[in-house]
Structure formats: C-alpha cells, structure tokens
Amino acid sequence: xxxRFRLVxxxxxIIALTISFGLSSLILLIIGKDPYETFKIMFEYGIRGxxxxxxxxRSIPLYISAIAVAVGFKMGLFNIGVEGQYLxxxxxxxxxxxxxxxxxxxxxxxxxxxAVATSSLWAAIAGYLKVEKGIHEVISTxxxxxxxxxxxxxxxxxxxxxxxSNYDLPRTKELPETGKMPPLNxxxxxxxxxxxxxxxxxxxLVGIFYYWLVWKTTLGFDLRITGSNPIAAKFSGINPNKLxxxxxxxxxxxxxxxxxxxxxxxxxxxxxxxPTGLGFAGIGVALLGRNHPFGMAVGALLFAFLQRSAQxxxxxxxxxxxxxxxQAFILLIVVVFYEVIRxxxxxxxxxxxxxxxxx
Amino acid sequence: xxxxxxIKVFLYLQLVGQGVKVTRMKSKWLILFMVFSLxxxxxxxxxxEAAVEEVVDEEPAExxxxxxxxxxxxxxxxxxxxxxxxxxxxxxxxxxxxDLAYAGYEKAVADFGMEGTFLEPEGGGENRGELLELCAEAxxxxxxxxxxxxxASMNEVAPNYPDTNFAITDGVAEPGNVRGMLFxxxxxxxxxxxxxxxxTQTNNVGFLGGVDFPLIHEFEQGFIAGxxxxxxxxxxxxxxxxxxxxxGGFNDQVKGKEIALAQYEAGADIIYHAAGGTGTGxxxxxxxxxxxxxxxxxxIGVDFDQYYQVGNALPELQEYILSxxxxxxxxxxxxxxxxxxxxxxxxxxxxDNLATGGIYLSYSGGYIDDIKDQIDSYKEKIMSGEIxxxxxxx
Numbered sequence: 220x221x222x223r224f225r226l227v228x229x230x231x232x233i234i235a236l237t238i239s240f241g242l243s244s245l246i247l248l249i250i251g252k253d254p255y256e257t258f259k260i261m262f263e264y265g266i267r268g269x270x271x272x273x274x275x276x277r278s279i280p281l282y283i284s285a286i287a288v289a290v291g292f293k294m295g296l297f298n299i300g301v302e303g304q305y306l307x308x309x310x311x312x313x314x315x316x317x318x319x320x321x322x323x324x325x326x327x328x329x330x331x332x333x334a335v336a337t338s339s340l341w342a343a344i345a346g347y348l349k350v351e352k353g354i355h356e357v358i359s360t361x362x363x364x365x366x367x368x369x370x371x372x373x374x375x376x377x378x379x380x381x382x383x384s385n386y387d388l389p390r391t392k393e394l395p396e397t398g399k400m401p402p403l404n405x406x407x408x409x410x411x412x413x414x415x416x417x418x419x420x421x422x423x424l425v426g427i428f429y430y431w432l433v434w435k436t437t438l439g440f441d442l443r444i445t446g447s448n449p450i451a452a453k454f455s456g457i458n459p460n461k462l463x464x465x466x467x468x469x470x471x472x473x474x475x476x477x478x479x480x481x482x483x484x485x486x487x488x489x490x491x492x493x494p495t496g497l498g499f500a501g502i503g504v505a506l507l508g509r510n511h512p513f514g515m516a517v518g519a520l521l522f523a524f525l526q527r528s529a530q531x532x533x534x535x536x537x538x539x540x541x542x543x544x545x546q547a548f549i550l551l552i553v554v555v556f557y558e559v560i561r562x563x564x565x566x567x568x569x570x571x572x573x574x575x576x577x578x
Numbered sequence: 579x580x581x582x583x584x585i586k587v588f589l590y591l592q593l594v595g596q597g598v599k600v601t602r603m604k605s606k607w608l609i610l611f612m613v614f615s616l617x618x619x620x621x622x623x624x625x626x627e628a629a630v631e632e633v634v635d636e637e638p639a640e641x642x643x644x645x646x647x648x649x650x651x652x653x654x655x656x657x658x659x660x661x662x663x664x665x666x667x668x669x670x671x672x673x674x675x676x677d678l679a680y681a682g683y684e685k686a687v688a689d690f691g692m693e694g695t696f697l698e699p700e701g702g703g704e705n706r707g708e709l710l711e712l713c714a715e716a717x718x719x720x721x722x723x724x725x726x727x728x729x730a731s732m733n734e735v736a737p738n739y740p741d742t743n744f745a746i747t748d749g750v751a752e753p754g755n756v757r758g759m760l761f762x763x764x765x766x767x768x769x770x771x772x773x774x775x776x777x778t779q780t781n782n783v784g785f786l787g788g789v790d791f792p793l794i795h796e797f798e799q800g801f802i803a804g805x806x807x808x809x810x811x812x813x814x815x816x817x818x819x820x821x822x823x824x825x826g827g828f829n830d831q832v833k834g835k836e837i838a839l840a841q842y843e844a845g846a847d848i849i850y851h852a853a854g855g856t857g858t859g860x861x862x863x864x865x866x867x868x869x870x871x872x873x874x875x876x877x878i879g880v881d882f883d884q885y886y887q888v889g890n891a892l893p894e895l896q897e898y899i900l901s902x903x904x905x906x907x908x909x910x911x912x913x914x915x916x917x918x919x920x921x922x923x924x925x926x927x928x929x930d931n932l933a934t935g936g937i938y939l940s941y942s943g944g945y946i947d948d949i950k951d952q953i954d955s956y957k958e959k960i961m962s963g964e965i966x967x968x969x970x971x972x
Contacts, residue, residue, distance in 0.1 A: 273708065372823050386726055386793040389823045485704055491823035492727060494704070526700075530708060533697045534716055 231556040232507060232514075232549075236521075239548030243541055252537050260535055265528030272415050277523035279422045279480040280305075280494070282516055284501025286429045287473035289510035291356075293433055294442040294466050295449065300345055300360025301474040302498025303367030308338035309478030310371050310391070313489040314379045317392040326397045327483060331421075335475035341367065342471020346464040356467070364498075375489065390490040400483035416484035425476060426512040432469070442466060474498065503550050509557070522546060659720070661686055661915055662695045662713035664706065666725035667825065669698040673891065674828070674854035675907065678881050679724040679747065682908030686915035693718075707731035714739040720918040722911055725749070726793065732756050743923045745914045747907050748793070750927045757924065759910040762931035763793075764800030765960050766903040767850070768967035769932075769939040770878050771804020772956050773901055774848040775812055776949045777876070784815040784841035786834060786860050788853030791822035796969040797852035797880070797903075803967050807956065815841045819856050827856060834859025842867040842875050848900060850878040861888055864898040876900035876945075881907070885942035902940040909936060933961050 244254035264270060284301055291298035298304075312334035320326065345363055348354040375389040383390065402414035409415065433439035441462055445452040453459055477497050486493060504522060508515030529542030663683040665676045680696065687694035695718065697709045706723065710731055713721045720743045723732060732751035736744045740755055750758030774783045785801050787794040798816060805812050817837040819827030827833070834856035838849055842863060849864070851857035857879060864877045879888065879902035889896030910930060917923040930936025939957075941947055959965045 276704075368824075372821065375823055376821065386791060388726075388791065481704065491825065492706075492730075530705075530712055534695055534712065 228509075228560060231560050232518075232553055235549055235553040235556055238552050239545055242548050243545045246544065247537070247541065250538070257532065257535075257537050257541070260531055260537075261528040264531035265524050268409065268412050270527050272409070272412050273527050274520065274523045275419060276414075276416045276480070276484070277526060278516075278519040279416055279418050280477045280497045281500055281504050281522060282422050282519035283425055283473060283480070284477045284497045285504035285508060285515040285519060286425060286501075286512070287470050287477065287498075288501045288505040289508075289515065290429070290433070290442070290470040290473060291466055292446070292505060292510050293439075294446040294462065296463065296466050296470070297357050298342065298345070298360055298467065298470045298474075299357055299502070300342060300363050300367075300498070301470070301477065301501055302496070303360070303364035304338040304341045304471045304474035305477035305498055306371055306493070306495065307341045307367050308334035308475035309482050309493065310375065310379065310489045311337040312475075312479065313391045313394070313482055316398045317394050317488065320395040320397045323397045323399075323401070326395075327400060330394075330398060330483065331476065331479060334479055335472045338475030339468045339471035342467045342474065343464065346467030349467075350460040350463055356463075375491075379489070381488075388491055391488045394483070394487045398483070399487055402484065414484060416480050418480035418484055421476065422480070425473065426516060429473070430512045438465065477501070503546065506550060507553055521549075658691055658693045659919060660695070660716065660718035661692045661918070662697070662716070662718040662721045663911070664697045664699060664709045664713065664721070664723050664728070666727065667699060670696070673858060673887065674881050676724060677887075678905075678907045679722070679911055682911030683722070683915075685908065686912050689912075690915060690919050692720075692915065692919075707734050710735040710744075711738075714742050719743060720745065720915055720923070722747070722914065724907075743914070743918050744925075745911070747910065754925045757914055758927035759907070759914070760927055760929045761905050761907075761937055762929055762969070763796040763852075763903075763905065763937070764803075764967035764969040765932045766905065766937040766939060767797045767800030767852070768804035768807070768960060768965070769953055769957060770850045770901065770903045771801040771806075772808055772953055773804075773939065773946050773949065774801075774850060774878060775805040775808035776952060777900065777946065778812060778848050779873075780845050780847045781809070781811065782813045782815070782845040782847065784817065784838070784846035784849035786837055786841070786849055786851040786853050786857065787816070787818040787827075788851075788856050789820050789822050789825050789827040790818040792970065794818075794852050795971050797850075799969060799971060800967040801850050804956070807965070813845070815844060815846055817841060819853060828854035830856050831859035831862070835863045838863035838877070839867065847873075847875045848878065849876075850880070850903070852880050852903075854881070857884070858888060858892070858895075861892070861895040861898055865895055868898065874898075878902065879940075881905050883940040883942050885940065896943070899943060900945050902942070904938050904940050906930065906936045906938075932957055 240258070244258075247254040247257055265274070284305065287301045287304075288298055312330045315333050316326070316330040321329070341363065342360075345356050345359040348359045349356050375391070379391050380389050381392045400417035403417050403419060404410045404412065404415050407415065433442060441452070441457050444455065445457060445459060445462055449459065478493070481494050482489070500522065504515055504518040507518035507521070525542050525545055529539040532539040532541065661683060663679060665679065670676055670680055683694060683696060686692055695713065695716070697713070699705045699709055706728055707730075710721055710723060710728070714735065722745045724747050726746070726749035728746045729749045729751050732744055732746050732749075733753065736742075736751065736753035736756050742755065744751070744753070744756040745759055746756060747759045748761065750756075750760065783805060785798055787798055802814055805814055817840070819830050819833045819837065821827075834851070834853055836859070838851075838860040841849055849860055851860045853860070857877070860877045861879075861884075864875050868874045875898070877898055878900050879885070881904070882888075882902065883904050884902045885896060885899045888899060910928075914923065932938065939946075939953060941950065946953070956965065960967065
C-alpha cells in the first residue's frame, strides 16, 4: 500500500515535466518554431562537457538555497528572506575573508563560519519579530530583504569598498590565494574544461547534514511534527516559540552558504555582478523537490540544466525566455499535482480504514 | 507531433482527475485554470515579441552617416564573417546604450553581409563570460561586449581565442585581441553645458544622472565646467535616480520624471540627462511643465541624437529636445566590424572625443543654431587643449 503511494508521489514531477514540455512545445508552435528541433538543440548543447560543468556549478547554490527554504517549510515556516540573508552573509564574509591569510582549509572554514553567522543573525531578526511581536515571517523576511539590499548598497560603497580603476565600481578587496577554493577538475580528470567549483563537496555534505538534522534528530522531529500538526505538537510539550527562532536561525545558517559557491570559486570578491535571485529560485527548487534532500538535488540540477541549455537558443533564433516559461510551468503544474495526489492519498487511506473496520 | 502529445497529456490529466474522484466541478476548474494560464503566458510572450520588433524598426539611421559603400560585398561569400553582440543588462529596447550598440551592429550586418547574432545576459557576472565563449565557439570573427562590466570576462575568454577579434565599449581589457572603445564624455558634456548656459532664461539649469558612480560623474563634471565657463553665476541642480550598486537608475522613467519635475519647479529651464532610459521621463516632465506653466522648458539628450530617437518613438516630446550629446557607440562598433572585414583590426584602447568626431553636440531641430559660433569656439579650445574638461569629481 505504502509503495503505491510512493509511486504516485514520484510520478507527479514526471507528469508535470511532461506537461510543461507539452505546453512549451505548443507555445513554440504558436511563435512558429519547431519544438522538436528546439529541444534537440537544447539537449545536445546541455550534455556537452563544458555545459555539464556549468550545470553542476549553477546547481550548487540553487541546491543549498532550496535546503535553506526547506528547513523552514518542514515546520510550516516560510522563509522568503533567504535572498537577503545569503547576500548579507556573502558580503560580510567576502570583506572579512579578504583581510588576512592563513592556510587554505582554515581560511575557507573561517569564511564559511562568518557567512553562516551573519546570515543566521539576519534571519534571527525575523524569528524574534514573529515570536515577540507576532509579525508574520513572510512580511518580515520580505521587508528584511529590502533593508538588507539597502545596507549592502550602502556598506559596499563606503566601508567595504576597494577603490579601483574600472570606474570605481563598488567591490570588496579580492580574497587572497589561500581563501580561494581549489577546483575539482584534477579529481575528475577534466582539466581541459572550465573550473568545477570545489564547493560541490560542501553542497553534498550540506545535503547529508540536512537529512540527518531533519529525520534523525530530536530537533528535526519537533520541526516535522510542528509542521504537520502544530496543535498536537504544542500539547506534546514542544515550545513553538523557541522552535520558530531555532528554525529561522538554522534556515538562515544554510542560507549563509548559498553565496559561497560563487564567492569562493569564481568571483573571489563581492561586486555589483554578484549573483542575485538565488534565494527566490531556491523556493521553487524546494517545492519541486518536496523538501527531500535527493528530490531537491534533482530539482536543482534540472533547473540548472534548463538555464544552461537555454543559452544556445538565441543563437538559433528561438527566444531563450522559453526556458523561464518552462520553469514556471513545471512549478505550477507540480504544485497542482501534489495537491491532487495528497487528496488521493487521504481518500485512499480513509477508504482502507473503512474497509478494515468493515472486516 | 507535439500537438498530439499535448492533447494526450491533456486527456491523461482529465483521466487522472476522474481517477482521483475530484468532483467533476473541481476537475473542470483545474483544466480551465491551466488553459487560462497557458493563454495568459502565450499572450504575454506574443506581445513581448512585438515590442522587440517595434524597437528594432525604430532604430534611427540618423546616428550614422551614410555608410561608405566600399566594403559591401557584391556577391555573398561562401563563409560570411560572423559578428556577435552581447548586450548589457537591460537588453534591447532601452532606447539608450544597448539600442545604440544594436544600431551599429545592425548596420554592419546589413552593409557587410555579416552573419549576426546578438545575446542578452541574465543577471550575474558568470553568464557574461559564458555568452562571450558561446559566440567564440560558434566561430564568430568579431565579438562585442557592450559595457564596462565585460572587462573581467574579456580577460578570461579572449586569450583562449587568439584568432578572434573582441571589442568592449566603455572599458578596456588586457588581452591583445581586445579593442577597448572608450569615450571622452566630459568633452561632449562640456559643450552641452555651454549650450545650456547660453540658452537658459532663468539662470538655473539641471543635471539628471542615472546612477551615482564615477562613469556618470564624467558627464556631470563636464557639464558643470561648461556651464561655469559661460557664466559662473548660473545655479546648477544635480539629481541622481539611484546610487551604485543599484543600476536600476538607467531604466526608471518614473524616477526620471519625478526628479526632473522637481528641478523644473525649482527654477531650472534646461536639464541635461545622462541616465539612459530614465531620461525619457525627463522629456515627459519638460512637456508637462511647459504646458502647465506656459513657459517652455527643455531637456538635453544623451548617447543617441535623441531629437530623432526619442522623437520617432514619442513624437509629442520632440519639440522639447534642445540638443543631444551624441556618443557614437554605433560608429565605433561599425568601425570595428569594418576593420574585421578588411583585416585591419587592432586591439588596445582607443578614445573617441570631439577631435575624432565620436563625440559631438547635435544641432537637430535647429534650436541651438543661433549659438553655434560660441559653441564652436569652445569646441576649438577643447580640441587645441586650451580647455581640459574635468572628468572626475574634485
């Protein structure tokens, strides 16, 4: 019985994917492009060596961002503020990390700690506001995103700024060699390709840690029980206020790692070019992956694949915006299907229960 | 084929809907909702396309002098030269920097029979390099990165393709096969300041900057110096849409209009903008103030000859465009393409200024024809080095 439910659950994203491909094909037809050719070009470009490295690099921050969101989701907490949290963490870590030089592992560990601490502190504000002042976390985290953006803009142009010759664009000092994460190319024997971000290792560890935290610890149990039935959780002796703050801090801590892949492996400094929007993209990946560490990894890789392979479309006279539509289709349909399936499972369970009681 | 697939999927959806025993009503809503959202998306996509095409149609030919017909190939070669333009954030249709670059690119494609590709980056610096690389791998002969933000990506990608020509506008890069196309904005802005100072009735002028950072300070300082050179007593109001690192100020008409309205109300009768698409808001403000107060106020355009460029897109604003400080990014790109065709392309930095003709003050509309002599005398002083307009804040 359980097996059947699981099969149905897994089929949802696959069906969503199929439908969204169908809808995208239809739109391609409407604008007069051949869908088969388009997807073929995308696929062929997406599985080239360089593309695969790029896809993995892109999926690292997406995946960690999804985990940060999922920690909140698990207890019914909507941390929309991952965006502001990771940008704050990255900026402070980039600035402090560039001030000194120690051996690489320690240096990177230090940068990670700074980023995680900054981001969780920023997230803790939303937790405090919810518990003490009753402000819903969606409102407060969105507002904190704006405040964070303003703070970053201010501090990047003043205290954190390094004067430079390129129109004095605001940017921090470059990380010293010891603060740069070595690429993994040697390990996979792909030295002819571009750098494969070393942060991949951390992302995998984060995935494992997330699984352990949510499914193997008391805290994780409390989170899950509060998420599925807050009232029952309260009566079983869980302090919901304390849990909100802890969940917010944990979520923020994961968020702190989001920007570090690009920072330690590619940019080596915080500039105006630093990638934004990863926090919001993570919400989609978490939804698609159903907060499961493996599901989110697949989701992150899928979105990264779509983003990368869409690059080729403009060269073939197909608007690459089709990719954004596909992502939106996938999310929309998957949300609808999860709901349909949830109802199906509930119905089946009721039916089974009544059957058993009849016998 | 995919239509059939779509119908199959659709039917399947319906079957699933029934299998789940969602009430008939609900499954209908679900399907209706999906069809509706599909319709919305399709509409959105369609109108977007139309918008882009419109802008392309509006590209004014006026910014380029009649092209020399020398290099136009009589018969198409077997393997045409490839030109690839990677635009800056904001993309096509910004009525400014990107459209200007596109105009030069389009001209080159048309005149030289080149095979053209243009790409727009997503946010984030890593993508810039990816797109340059994509262009290079596709075998293009000339690859242009439009904007100073491309410098790091150029340093990264260009050395891997030594036989390919690269060009970057408003910036420089280290590799020998990259041409850095720089412009002396201060010189042109100085002349805009002179024109404003000679034309103002209220002894009060304004400057509208897009984003507060050193590149735009070149325009600001040049303009101030020009105004002061004519009459040190003229009051100059300065406003910026945003402060770096927020680059939204180059594409925010509402904010542009707001700032311009405030400056006109505070007594300015001429405002010079260096704000990209934001400047359109300034011209709107000029029209509004002129109509409500009865005394005419003006705006001075930038980059394009905006008398034609904005005037073509929004004819009702044309009569408020006193002049424009033209920055011929289009000509620079056209020249880079020409050099590529002729095999004379060289890397390194080149600076366009009043002397090279890459920067000039436009007389379109004839509103400043009466002060041409005075402007020309300042122009000669700049070209001879007697006046050096400042390009940075003191």
